[in-house]
Amino acid sequence: MAENRAPEYTEGTPCWVDAQLPDVEAGKRFYGGLFGWTFQEQPGRRRGTVRALKDGEPVASLARKTDGRLPTVWTVSFATPDAEALCGRVRAAGGQVVSAPLPLGDLGVAALVTDSEGAVFGLWQSAGHPGFGRRHAPGGFAWVQLYTRDTAAANAFYGDLFHDALFGPDADPDFGRAPVSDVFPAEMPPHFLVHFAVEDPAAALEEVTRLGGRVQVPPFETSYGTAAVVTDDQGASFALLRR
Incomplete structure (x- = not known):
């Protein structure tokens, strides 16, 4: 699919x-080598957070875990014009708010929530940073699949x-839902799997x-392309996708 830009x-x-x-510098080496990403410090974010660019366009960010007990993981964020209101709707639907809406400088407002089965995802209320400058093209976001019970x-x-x-x-939507057991062991908890285009x-x-x-x-073949699930050298899982 062709490159897709959206303001x-x-x-x-x-x-x-x-x-x-755990190690952002190691992450830069891994993802820079795999996808050809370059990196820049991210104003408004805590020290150690970098923005990844592909051909000069923002595609992702890498952040250092502040607590070793936290998972090493890729998290997807969904756009919203009002993170506070959406958090209320998440709660009303049976989900939970993990991190309440937090302004990140002049970039926007972020929150972290779960759905009713415990799958974690982010919310992003844009100010100066709407999100992906590039998607669907090699080295950029392509799809996210929720594996659920x-x-x-x-x-x-x-x-x-x-x-x-x-x-x-x-x-x-760029967003599908499937049973965990389609790809993973049945005991795997519900989770989102981020796919990057290759x-x-x-x-x-x-x-x-x-x-x-x-x-x-x-x-393996899916309705949205050929996918493979991998982990980086620090244990974060993600998928590679050819559509």
Whole structure:
């Protein structure tokens, strides 16, 4: 799919991804080697957080974990014009607020929540930073899949929360739901899996291994393309996708 730029994102559209890592410098080496990302310090964020760029356009951020007990993980954030109001709707639908809305300088407002089954995701209320400057092109965000134990409940939760983004006339969701057991062991907790676009999955998997990561799930066919699940050299899982 061609590169897609958007100055703003409809509420419920995946608009940003970030990785919480023990070692940001190691993350820069890994993802710079894998995707050709470059990096810049991120004003308004805590020290040690960097923005990743692909061909000069923002695609992700890497942040140092402040607590070793936290997971090493990629998190997707969904756009919203009002993070406080959306947190209220998340609670009303049976989810929880992990981190209340927090202004990040002049970039916007961030919050962290869970759905009714405990899958964690972020909310992003844009100010100076709307989100991805590049997506769907190699090295950029391509898709996010929620692996859940109850797809009917997930469809109801997100269908109510993000109806226009998922089902509206201009819907371009980049967001699917599937049973955990389709790809992972049944005991795996519900979670979001961030997918990055690649042109050649086999070559990308070789590069993941060369850089110290590992292949978690070999390539498999989905309704949205050929995917493979990998982990980086610090244990954060993500997927590679050719659409």
